[in-house]
Amino acid sequence: MARKGRRATFEEKVFALRLLEQGMSPDRVAEALGVGRESIFRWKRQARAGGTEALRIKKAPGRPRRLGPGQEQTVQAVVRDVTPRQVLGTAVVLWTRALVAMVISTWFGIGLSVAATGRLLHGLGLSVQRPVYRSPRRDEAAIARWRSTLFPRIRRGARRRGAVVLFADEMSMRVDHRSGTTWGLIGQTPVAHAGAGRRSVKMFSALASDGTLRYRLGHGVMDRWAFLGFCTQLLRTITRPIILIVDGSSIHTARAVRDFTARSGGRLRLFFLPAYAPELNPDEWVNQNIKARAAREAVADEHELAAAMHRGMRRLQKRPDIVRGFFADPHLAYITV
Structure with a gap:
């Protein structure tokens, strides 16, 4: 049975339409499934306009993307292949969210918060990692x-x-x-004598x-x-x-x-x-x-x-x-x- 306060599943919606086709009143169907009467009529309109597939729950689109696909790929390539020193001329060689946001603002004129920049990087398949250092004198x-x-x-x-x-x-x-590492009380650093x-x-x-x-x-x-x-x-x-x-x-x-x-x-x-x-x-x-x-x-x-x-x-x-x-x-x- 569907419960009030949550969305009905696709199967429950199809079952409701089947009950309507068999002659059960919308009020009875709503009562049987534990949903509001208006939901029954909405499902009926959706099925009439787009078939039963229109009853599937669609994921909310979320916030619109601030960067275009090409810009996102550029950001990924920059973080993956070069260092902040090469791009921004800083002494820093490790990327932070703030530095990536600075590059996005400078290159594309788009302002992103540090948190939004972190979500963007995760969405591009990037994560915080400890780098392996290599000598520039390697052949x-x-x-x-x-x-x-x-x-x-x-x-x-x-x-x-x-x-x-x-x-x-x-x-x-x-x-x-x-x-x-070892275990200890939170806020109290363990002491090991050696x-x-x-x-x-x-x-x-x-x-x-x-x-x-x-x-x-x-x-x-x-x-x-x-x-x-x-x-x-x-x-x-x-x-x-x-x-x-x-x-x-x-x-x-x-x-x-x-x-x-x-x-x-x-x-x-x-x-x-x-x-x-x-x-x-x-x-x-x-x-x-x-x-x-x-x-x-x-x-x-x-x-x-x-x-x-x-x-x-x-x-x-x-x-x-x-x-x-x-x-x-x-x-x-x-x-x-």
Whole structure:
């Protein structure tokens, strides 16, 4: 039964007309459906003019759109492809609703409130997001060539030699590094007691798409000699030839490293990722995972931090499915295709 205070459904309107056709009076039909008598006559007029389809409830048109379709597409393209600095000459590089409203006013002479601008942006399929920062010194052509040509060639060579392809990186984590959230009373910021200071723990790590993971922790300087210590560990624990893919930092390109690989008799070969392209290295996921987990522990000094990092790495070694999952990042699809 229809209830007063709400619209009757399409099916109820059709049913009402059927009752009228069967000889029931409009008053009885209105009473049976719980609607006003005038509604019955209105439905009858609508059906006579446009058929039963005219009885369907139509969505209210809402406010008229202030911008034309072409103007809306221009706004979407501007927010998507350029920065406020390029458009307005400001020092700001991140879009806000107020800045978008300023562009609309300047270009089209249409004044929109901040709230209306937000509704417009949502309607154009845009949302507030944390941007990924990229260096202007990136060579996009070199990155594309790495994905399409260089790495497939490296992978084919590794298969012919029976070598394992490892992606390696290094990171340094300070005792006072903090991240993560916790629960607390509204208006009262929780307090967590942990160590302070700038002492840090260094870590070299390398992983393969099959879930293989190796690492080395240290407290000293992260230089070419520390990197060579990690390479020595890899050669000791992996019997197959190793292809190690790293970035082009001076730690990896030093003469001592080149001499070391030359003396390995082909057991270790280094290849270098394009510059300013960390998203091509799956070892970045290892670093993020360990930093996120270790930062949640209240370590007092660098020794406790090293223990926390060690536990995190041992966990990943026991869960190769998690390590393999790192390669599901769309930026890393080139590795497993």
